[in-house]
Amino acid sequence: MEAFVTLDAVAVPLPLPNIDTDQIIPARYLSRPREVNHADFLFHDARRVPATDEQNPEFPLNREAWREAKIIVAGKNFACGSSREAAVWALFDAGFRCAIAPSFGDIFRNNGTKNGLLPVVLPAEVVEDILAQLEASPGAHIHVDLPKQEVTAPDGSTHGFEIDPFAKHCMLNGLDDFGVTAAYEDDIAAFERRYGRENRI
Amino acid sequence: MSEPSGPRTLFEKIWSRHRVTEREDGQTLLYVGRHLLHDGGATAFDVLRQRGLKPRAPDRIFATPDHYVSTAGRKLAEIEDPRHREMVEKLARNTAEHGIRMFGLGDPNQGIVHVMGPETGLSQPGLLIVCGDSHTSTHGAVGALAFGIGSTEVAHVLATQTLWQRKPKTMRITVDGTLGPQVTGKDVILAIIARIGAAGATGHVIEYAGSAIRGLSMEGRLTLCNMSIEAGGRAGMVAPDETTYAYLHGRPYAPQGAEWDQAVMHWRELPSDAGAVFDTEVSLDGSAIQPMVTWGNSPEDALPIDAAVPDPESAADAERRAQMRRMLDYMGLVPGTPLTDIAIDRVFIGSCTNSRIEDLRAAAAVADGRKVAEGVLAWVVPGSEPVKRQAEAEGLHEVFRRAGFEWREPGCSMCLGTNGDIARPGQRVASTSNRNFMGRQGPGARTHLLSPAMAAAAAVTGRFADVRRLVGG
Numbered sequence: 001m002e003a004f005v006t007l008d009a010v011a012v013p014l015p016l017p018n019i020d021t022d023q024i025i026p027a028r029y030l031s032r033p034r035e036v037n038h039a040d041f042l043f044h045d046a047r048r049v050p051a052t053d054e055q056n057p058e059f060p061l062n063r064e065a066w067r068e069a070k071i072i073v074a075g076k077n078f079a080c081g082s083s084r085e086a087a088v089w090a091l092f093d094a095g096f097r098c099a100i101a102p103s104f105g106d107i108f109r110n111n112g113t114k115n116g117l118l119p120v121v122l123p124a125e126v127v128e129d130i131l132a133q134l135e136a137s138p139g140a141h142i143h144v145d146l147p148k149q150e151v152t153a154p155d156g157s158t159h160g161f162e163i164d165p166f167a168k169h170c171m172l173n174g175l176d177d178f179g180v181t182a183a184y185e186d187d188i189a190a191f192e193r194r195y196g197r198e199n200r201i
Numbered sequence: 202m203s204e205p206s207g208p209r210t211l212f213e214k215i216w217s218r219h220r221v222t223e224r225e226d227g228q229t230l231l232y233v234g235r236h237l238l239h240d241g242g243a244t245a246f247d248v249l250r251q252r253g254l255k256p257r258a259p260d261r262i263f264a265t266p267d268h269y270v271s272t273a274g275r276k277l278a279e280i281e282d283p284r285h286r287e288m289v290e291k292l293a294r295n296t297a298e299h300g301i302r303m304f305g306l307g308d309p310n311q312g313i314v315h316v317m318g319p320e321t322g323l324s325q326p327g328l329l330i331v332c333g334d335s336h337t338s339t340h341g342a343v344g345a346l347a348f349g350i351g352s353t354e355v356a357h358v359l360a361t362q363t364l365w366q367r368k369p370k371t372m373r374i375t376v377d378g379t380l381g382p383q384v385t386g387k388d389v390i391l392a393i394i395a396r397i398g399a400a401g402a403t404g405h406v407i408e409y410a411g412s413a414i415r416g417l418s419m420e421g422r423l424t425l426c427n428m429s430i431e432a433g434g435r436a437g438m439v440a441p442d443e444t445t446y447a448y449l450h451g452r453p454y455a456p457q458g459a460e461w462d463q464a465v466m467h468w469r470e471l472p473s474d475a476g477a478v479f480d481t482e483v484s485l486d487g488s489a490i491q492p493m494v495t496w497g498n499s500p501e502d503a504l505p506i507d508a509a510v511p512d513p514e515s516a517a518d519a520e521r522r523a524q525m526r527r528m529l530d531y532m533g534l535v536p537g538t539p540l541t542d543i544a545i546d547r548v549f550i551g552s553c554t555n556s557r558i559e560d561l562r563a564a565a566a567v568a569d570g571r572k573v574a575e576g577v578l579a580w581v582v583p584g585s586e587p588v589k590r591q592a593e594a595e596g597l598h599e600v601f602r603r604a605g606f607e608w609r610e611p612g613c614s615m616c617l618g619t620n621g622d623i624a625r626p627g628q629r630v631a632s633t634s635n636r637n638f639m640g641r642q643g644p645g646a647r648t649h650l651l652s653p654a655m656a657a658a659a660a661v662t663g664r665f666a667d668v669r670r671l672v673g674g
Contacts, residue, residue, distance in 0.1 A: 016524055018399050018499045022638040027617045031269070031284045034244055045640045050626060075520065077400035077433065081636060082617075083335040085244070085351040103403050106369075106435045107335055111351035128520075164367055165226040176353070178252065181361050184222060184230055188363055191221045191232050192258070199234060199328070201260055201454070 002116035003174030004146055007097055009070035011142040011154075012060050013134040017075035021087040021108060024079060030086055042090040061094075065138035073100045073130055073142070079108035088115045098144050100151065102127050113167040114176065120144065120151060120161045129153070146172055208474035211440050212371050212406045215346040215471070219329040221363055230363050234328035238264035238296070238303075238355075239314045240288045241619065242333045246295040248356035256299045258362040263323055264296045264303040267313045268619040272582050272609040275306055285620055310453070312585020312611045315339040315553035319423060320587055322452030326441035326468040331358055336553045336635065337436075338429040342422035343449065344441030344471055346406070349430065369435055370480035372402050373473075375411040378488035383668045385563070386421030387555060387633070387652035389413065389485075390428040391493035391503040397483060399501040402434035405481060408473065409439050413487030419448040420559035427554045428635050431500040440472035494540050494665050495637045495650040497528040502637070504540065506655070506667045512536035531639055532647050533627065540665045543649075546628040548579035548606075548660040549642070550653050552616035555633035556584030558591050560653040565597040567657035567672055573605035574663030580607045580622075582614040606660065618643055631659035 029041040047059040055062050061069070072091065078101035079087055088111045091099070097117060102124040104112075112119045122130070133154045134140055140154035146168060151159045170176065181188075209217075221230040249255065256262060269288040271279045280286040289306065296303040304310040310321055314332060318324035318340050326344035331337060333355040340347035350364065358364050374393055394401070407429050409422075417425065422439045429437025439445075446465055449455045456464040491505035504511070513525035513536065529536065534543070550556070550564050561583060573579045581601050583589040589611055592598055598608045614622040616634035618641075624630050626645025633656050637648040649665070658668040 015520065016527070017520065018501075018524075020499075020636070020638045022617070022636065022641050026640055026644070027619045030241060030619060031288050033247060045644050050645050077403065080399060080433065081335065081430075081638060083333060083349040083351050085353060088351075103400050103433075105433070106403060107349055107351055110354065114351065114353040164228070166224065166228040166365065166367075169226075177357050177365055178254075178360065181230065181357065181363060181365070184363075187222045187230070188232070188361060192362070195219075195232055195234075200460075 001114065001174045001176050004097060004116055004118050004171045006146065007070060007144045008141055010066060010068045010139055011071035011073050011134055012066040012069035013131045014060055014072060014074040015131045015135070018077045018080055019074050020081035021079050021084050021105065022081055024087040025084065025090045030084055034089060037093050038086060038090040039093040041086070042094045063138065070095050071098045071100065071142050071144065072096055073127065073134060076102040076124060078104050080105035083107040085111045085115070088112050088117050092117050100127065100130070113171055116171070116174070118144065118146065118171060122151065122159055122161055126159050208477040210371055210473040210477045210479065211344065211408055211438055211471055212346060215327055215329060216368065218327065227367055228365050229368060231329055231366055233331050233358050233362050233364060234261065235318070235323055235330045236262045236358050236362070237314050237318055237330065237332035237337070238262060238292065238301070239268055239332070239334060240266035240270070240292040241268045242352060242355055243288060243291040243295065244352040245333065245355035245359055248353065249359055254360040256301065256359045259300045261362060262301045262359070264292055264301055265311050265314055265317050266292050266306060267613045270306060270612040270620060272612045272614045272620065272622055275610055277306060282621055309586050312588065313553045313556065313613055315427065316556060316584035316588065319343055319419070320452065320585055322449050322455030325449065325455065326445060327471050331364060335430045336427050338434065339423050339427040339553055341429070341436050341438035342419060342426040343445055344438060344468065346436055346438065348436040370405045372405040372407045372434070372481040372483065373479040374407055374409050375482070375484040376409065376413040376487045377411040377484070378413055378486050380413050380416065380487050380490060383492055383654055383672070384490050385652045385654070386417050386424035388490055388493045389487070390425045391495065391500065391650065392490045393485060394428065394432045394500045395493070395503040396485060397432055399431060399499045400433040402429065402432040405434050407432070407434040407437040408479070409437060411484070411487070414439060415442065418559055419444055420557040423557065424554055428500065431635055441468045492652060492655050492668060494655065496532065496534060496540065497525070498531060498637055498639050500635070500637060500650060502528065503650070506540055506665060508540055510534045510536050510538045510540065541667065542664065544629070544664045545577060545631045545659050547624050547630045548577060548656050549582070549615040549630055549632040549634065550580065550656050551582030551584065551614050552634035553584065553613070554635040555653050556582060556588065558588050560633065561588065561592045561597050564653040564657040565600040567654050567668060568604040568606060568661065569600050571604055571661040573660045577660055577663055579605065579660040580609055580615065582609045583611050585611050604661065615642055617641060631656045631665065
């Protein structure tokens with residue numbers, strides 16, 4: 001997994017609540033293996049004009065000022081819905097390394113930290129304020145500092161965020177769970193013997 | 202690790218039973234009792250292969266194809282899209298290679314994974330169950346702790362039979378009172394989500410309690426727990442009771458004979474202790490819940506059938522107003538329109554939410570002696586082979602066919618359309634599934650969620666209708 005330490009990048013605002021993973025990547029693009037570049041599937045339908053299938057120039061990700069964005073800022077319950085990890089792959093492959101919202105779908109949040117995409121939860125009023133700043137100055141940067149657990153908004157204001165210490169450690173070092181779990185092999189084996197006796201199939 | 206000495210919740214009892222170890226930072230390594238697989242999970246096996254790993258406990262893993270199977274036929278060759286066919290074939294290859302039991306196409310137990318688990322008795326009280334699908338919350342209806350995980354986590358569970366988790370918060374949703382006629386588990390969960398919102402239970406495991414929940418059949422509880430994820434909840438559960446034991450007794454993978462008696466004895470210790478404390482408490486009056494229909498693009502946008510399409514001008518804030526306008530535009534709806542005036546194009550009765558035998562009986566009771574309205578295409582997709590066999594033994598398929606419904610083969614089908622079962626842009630679908638997201642049932646398709654009986658009522662009237670007016674009490 002790619003490590004995440006600090007990031008200073010263009011942030012794109014998506015000021016809507018409940019943006020679901022079906023919007024982030026429609027189900028018909030889920031049968032591709034991870035090796036396939038998923039960037040083109042990102043918001044595939046949402047960023048197109050339904051009648052013509054052409055790119056909608058009004059959709060934030062299509063606007064010139066936000067083309068280089070690596071941070072996405074959205075309303076509450078971002079990436080709710082399906083467990084599809086391809087929602088993270090699509091964002092990652094399109095260059096995103098961080099998502100900021102007042103809340104996330106729980107499964108997406110886990111999938112993010114296991115794929116190098118940092119989910120940052122900030123209070124709703126802070127997110128609202130940041131969204132307003134991003135819309136007022138398209139192309140503005142946000143600075144994210146994982147060791148300090150701090151976000152610096154375009155106006156220079158700083159906001160602390162919480163992250164699970166284990167997820168933080170894994171993201172900072174680009175570690176995945178497999179390596180960590182290997183160290184607990186004896187515990188698992190002992191547990192398994194007892195559990196297996198009590199829970200036969 | 203010391204156990205808390207005070208009263209414990211159902212969730213806490215299952216959590217601690219499966220805890221291998223807990224780190225100082227709060228991360229807990231949990232042992233997985235049942236791992237369920239479907240045909241959307243090929244990536245996890247790719248990860249294993251790349252790392253040179255193998256499934257650790259293949260006897261605890263069970264698979265069935267559902268997302269990519271054709272609902273027009275049972276032969277692999279009937280899956281027209283080679284990409285879809287490949288997904289079903291990959292599941293068969295991967296499970297065969299590693300000695301994992303698969304209920305494949307043509308197997309008498311094949312079905313939607315969340316129908317198959319409880320139906321075969323694989324899903325049991327007190328177990329920790331995971332699956333690479335968000336609707337794994339369904340299995341909590343039997344008193345299990347069950348939740349969906351991503352494909353990296355699926356690979357980790359395959360390789361280690363364990364999963365790192367941080368302990369979630371607990372929420373108890375108490376629904377007391379008696380549900381009215383034609384008010385089902387679907388209406389209860391839609392009413393709950395309308396109340397607490399699509400993010401209302403984020404970070405929580407929900408336990409559903411109260412007399413209205415106790416009174417639900419197992420099918421009703423499965424529907425209820427299924428949509429916990431639509432309330433933001435990671436899992437939903439109902440304490441096991443006589444309804445649970447009667448449902449599980451005699452199922453192929455349920456304990457048999459003396460083992461059954463012993464299992465039930467253990468299961469009786471699972472319900473939350475009196476005085477157990479939940480982080481969040483919510484309560485609803487069950488007798489006030491009406492048959493529900495959604496109008497927007499989040500399951501929280503649900504209203505009783507006698508309501509009208511809401512006006513964005515009435516929204517609490519500018520963000521909600523903008524969101525409502527966007528949804529009404531997508532859904533092609535005008536504020537103030539009575540829900541019963543909205544005409545539909547298609548009906549989908551199926552999905553892991555509502556495709557079980559009781560669901561089909563309820564829909565058939567409405568369809569019986571009536572005709573699907575002109576211009577409406579109505580499908581019934583049973584959740585599994587056993588459901589299909591049972592329905593056919595009861596003659597339900599003939600009831601549906603006489604009324605003009607299509608009777609199809611088991612699979613996820615139009616719930617998310619991964620197999621190509623989708624609606625056309627602009628078509629309005631009365632759907633018993635779980636998500637009314639934009640594009641969920643195909644680009645531009647307009648989904649309204651409702652119960653099976655309400656879907657059948659919509660099919661025969663050509664518009665949303667109060668099923669109570671059709672079939673009385």
